[in-house]
Amino acid sequence: MPDGTGFELLERLGKPAFYVVFITAFNKYAEAAFRFGALDFLTKPIESSLLAETMNRVRERQHEKYTIAQLQVALEVFHQAKQQKLPERIVIHTSKGLELIPVDQILYLDAEANYTDFHYLSLAKKRTLTASLNLKVYEEHFAPYVSFMKVHRSNIVNLRMVDQYLKGDHCLVLRDGSQVGVAKTYREDLEERLEVL
Numbered sequence: 001m002p003d004g005t006g007f008e009l010l011e012r013l014g015k016p017a018f019y020v021v022f023i024t025a026f027n028k029y030a031e032a033a034f035r036f037g038a039l040d041f042l043t044k045p046i047e048s049s050l051l052a053e054t055m056n057r058v059r060e061r062q063h064e065k066y067t068i069a070q071l072q073v074a075l076e077v078f079h080q081a082k083q084q085k086l087p088e089r090i091v092i093h094t095s096k097g098l099e100l101i102p103v104d105q106i107l108y109l110d111a112e113a114n115y116t117d118f119h120y121l122s123l124a125k126k127r128t129l130t131a132s133l134n135l136k137v138y139e140e141h142f143a144p145y146v147s148f149m150k151v152h153r154s155n156i157v158n159l160r161m162v163d164q165y166l167k168g169d170h171c172l173v174l175r176d177g178s179q180v181g182v183a184k185t186y187r188e189d190l191e192e193r194l195e196v197l
Contacts, residue, residue, distance in 0.1 A: 021054055022041040024041060086145060088104070089102050092131045099129050102120075104158075104160070106118060106119070106161070107119045107120055107121065107178065108158060109135060109157075113134070114132070114134045115131065115132060116130070117131075121176065126178070135153075149190065149193060150186065151181075152180070152181055152183045159197055160197065165182075
């Protein structure tokens with residue numbers, strides 16, 4: 001737009017009561033921003049099949065209100081994206097609504113079928129949220145983050161929360177004392193990444 005960006009327009013609108021789909025040129029910061037804000041987005045050039053899928057999602061979600069929390073996260077990550085920073089918080093869809101979690105407080109993700117449990121610290125206590133998305137989705141979300149790594153078909157770990165790697169037991173001991181197993185295919189890569197963190 002000649003006089004600013006879509007995010008700047010939303011900032012001027014204040015508290016919109018409508019659903020928003022963003023159209024953007026692709027880069028990893030923008031993509032992470034939209035995904036972490038639980039927002040719908042399309043990248044340029046727009047494919048008609050993807051536009052149709054997005055419109056179907058919007059129709060399915062019409063009963064949900066576009067929350068102020070989502071917009072706040074979107075604006076927050078927009079400013080971070082402009083500075084080439086990755087989002088600091090993620091919006092999680094749960095059965096009760098939306099929850100916002102600081103990325104640096106996440107311990108690990110644990111998946112079962114089409115659900116993913118987020119284990120994280122809040123006020124020094126371990127908490128768990130169940131998201132209604134599978135681990136593959138979050139694997140893509142966290143791909144730009146060097147501290148997040150898939151270590152098992154069911155687990156993604158925040159390596160900054162690792163206190164120990166027990167090679168004999170092939171498991172990670174996290175800051176809260178919980179243990180996450182490391183599958184054979186990830187062990188060599190894990191050791192290399194732990195050394196450079």
